[in-house]
Amino acid sequence: MSVSGTYDKRAYEPFAVTVDLAVFTIRDGALHVLLVERGQEPYAGRWALPGGFVRPDESAEGAAARELAEETGLADVSGLHLEQVRTYSEPDRDPRMRVVSVAFAALVPDQPEVHGGGDAARAAWLPYRPASYRPLAFDHDRILADAHDRVGGKLEYTGIATAFCAPRFTLGELRQVYEAVWGAELDPANFRRKVVGTPGLVEAIPGAARLTGGRGKPAALFRAGSATTLHPPLLRPASEGTSS
Amino acid sequence: MSVSGTYDKRAYEPFAVTVDLAVFTIRDGALHVLLVERGQEPYAGRWALPGGFVRPDESAEGAAARELAEETGLADVSGLHLEQVRTYSEPDRDPRMRVVSVAFAALVPDQPEVHGGGDAARAAWLPYRPASYRPLAFDHDRILADAHDRVGGKLEYTGIATAFCAPRFTLGELRQVYEAVWGAELDPANFRRKVVGTPGLVEAIPGAARLTGGRGKPAALFRAGSATTLHPPLLRPASEGTSS
DNA sequence: TCAAAAGTGTTGCGGCTACACCCATGA
DNA sequence: TCATGGGTGTAGCCGCAACACTTTTGA
Numbered sequence: 001m002s003v004s005g006t007y008d009k010r011a012y013e014p015f016a017v018t019v020d021l022a023v024f025t026i027r028d029g030a031l032h033v034l035l036v037e038r039g040q041e042p043y044a045g046r047w048a049l050p051g052g053f054v055r056p057d058e059s060a061e062g063a064a065a066r067e068l069a070e071e072t073g074l075a076d077v078s079g080l081h082l083e084q085v086r087t088y089s090e091p092d093r094d095p096r097m098r099v100v101s102v103a104f105a106a107l108v109p110d111q112p113e114v115h116g117g118g119d120a121a122r123a124a125w126l127p128y129r130p131a132s133y134r135p136l137a138f139d140h141d142r143i144l145a146d147a148h149d150r151v152g153g154k155l156e157y158t159g160i161a162t163a164f165c166a167p168r169f170t171l172g173e174l175r176q177v178y179e180a181v182w183g184a185e186l187d188p189a190n191f192r193r194k195v196v197g198t199p200g201l202v203e204a205i206p207g208a209a210r211l212t213g214g215r216g217k218p219a220a221l222f223r224a225g226s227a228t229t230l231h232p233p234l235l236r237p238a239s240e241g242t243s244s
Numbered sequence: 245m246s247v248s249g250t251y252d253k254r255a256y257e258p259f260a261v262t263v264d265l266a267v268f269t270i271r272d273g274a275l276h277v278l279l280v281e282r283g284q285e286p287y288a289g290r291w292a293l294p295g296g297f298v299r300p301d302e303s304a305e306g307a308a309a310r311e312l313a314e315e316t317g318l319a320d321v322s323g324l325h326l327e328q329v330r331t332y333s334e335p336d337r338d339p340r341m342r343v344v345s346v347a348f349a350a351l352v353p354d355q356p357e358v359h360g361g362g363d364a365a366r367a368a369w370l371p372y373r374p375a376s377y378r379p380l381a382f383d384h385d386r387i388l389a390d391a392h393d394r395v396g397g398k399l400e401y402t403g404i405a406t407a408f409c410a411p412r413f414t415l416g417e418l419r420q421v422y423e424a425v426w427g428a429e430l431d432p433a434n435f436r437r438k439v440v441g442t443p444g445l446v447e448a449i450p451g452a453a454r455l456t457g458g459r460g461k462p463a464a465l466f467r468a469g470s471a472t473t474l475h476p477p478l479l480r481p482a483s484e485g486t487s488s
Numbered sequence: 489t490c491a492a493a494a495g496t497g498t499t500g501c502g503g504c505t506a507c508a509c510c511c512a513t514g515a
Numbered sequence: 516t517c518a519t520g521g522g523t524g525t526a527g528c529c530g531c532a533a534c535a536c537t538t539t540t541g542a
Contacts (some may be wrong), residue, residue: 087331089261091303102344
């Protein structure tokens with residue numbers, strides 16, 4: 001931006017700017033990611049993250065929202081959680097040309113339908129198990145891993161977990177979100193106390209209740225609260241080697 | 245990336261890709277930021293973040309490291325902390341052309357010299373006090389605020405604070421880093437226990453000691469440890485409105 | 489001898505973990 | 516009446532905030 005010399009854009013090879021999306025959802029209690037199968041070279045037949053070019057009149061955020069709507073078939077993408085992760089700009093990351101890609105992570109509630117087709121390529125929700133579809137096209141393995149790390153970290157100190165849930169949800173469903181993303185089991189009793197005791201995370205819907213799996217006591221229903229940052233954070237269990 | 249149609253880059257207006265740097269240091273116990281004064285339109289005479297174009301053969305990270313070396317006059321930029329913050333891509337953020345900018349935050353130890361001149365524009369270390377130089381050129385106010393937020397947050401759960409210090413430092417100096425970035429005072433006793441008790445954050449240099457301000461007991465010297473993430477985190481004091 | 493900074497001790501509060509235990513429902 | 520998940524109670528541990536206090540230096 002603060003270049004002192006001449007401002008001649010032709011002196012530099014033009015860059016293509018794209019967005020790549022890591023779209024996550026919870027299905028059957030397991031974390032799933034939306035992938036598309038490439039139909040052409042390079043990387044034909046490989047799975048890849050959905051994405052596309054940023055158009056001249058839109059921001060990367062706008063392009064990501066547009067692609068998200070196209071790929072998932074959702075009408076109102078405005079309420080969904082869509083967050084920039086980082087930008088990937090290695091000169092050789094695309095063998096055809098110089099492509100700089102802004103990566104986003106999106107969190108959506110479980111979609112009953114498979115999703116309306118946007119692009120021609122086949123798209124599918126796959127369980128988040130990198131070993132089962134690796135290697136992805138381009139540097140998408142790394143992008144997906146970075147996006148997953150980001151989402152897992154943000155669960156600790158923000159309320160984004162509710163973005164995975166329907167407008168009305170039970171605390172058991174919310175707990176499944178944390179368990180699916182972190183890959184760890186949480187104590188239902190302590191989870192409940194923590195979530196209810198954090199102001200702004202969730203709001204109780206008075207009187208409402210719903211059965212979960214046909215069994216057990218009906219659970220009270222909640223809706224997402226207004227809090228953006230959690231104090232104190234809801235830390236994930238230390239998997240190994242915690243300090244002191 | 246996963247575009248199914250034709251791959252014609254001429255169908256899209258080319259983007260210029262730049263990097264913008266928020267370079268922080270601690271000087272006299274206060275947080276400072278490196279700014280350059282623009283000599284030409286637009287925003288002539290305004291302060292701006294240093295930065296420049298990404299060249300065809302380098303990544304955004306490479307461009308950021310190169311600009312950092314040029315602007316600060318530092319020879320070995322490799323050991324410094326340089327971290328991507330996010331990418332700014334609003335279509336109208338530069339009135340001249342379509343510019344997508346990848347922002348970075350850099351943490352450097354205090355430089356005695358003013359820094360070798362890179363670009364022609366005047367550059368200076370200014371105390372981090374946004375009201376004193378606002379508005380910056382372009383959308384740099386927001387970029388600088390985002391970078392500061394990122395650095396402040398990362399102090400909590402990583403060891404990057406040592407990036408502000410010389411190779412050998414006292415715990416008082418390290419504490420000044422936290423206080424300067426967070427704008428809050430910390431209890432020296434508790435800070436010491438926390439830092440020393442977190443494995444990998446710092447390593448004691450046996451026997452070494454140094455006076456701090458000419459007064460008081462000489463302080464033991466430490467060097468940066470190898471830990472990247474802190475468990476549990478070193479949380480900043482809740483300024484207001486903590487939960488429960 | 490005083491001020492200033494380093495470093496150690498100690499106490500109390502609060503959150504979290506780990507259970508044990510009761511409640512409501514469908515099979 | 517049993518299995519299942521929701522929800523409440525509670526005891527103990529651990530970390531941290533808030534001090535008091537000692538140590539070592541220069542002025």
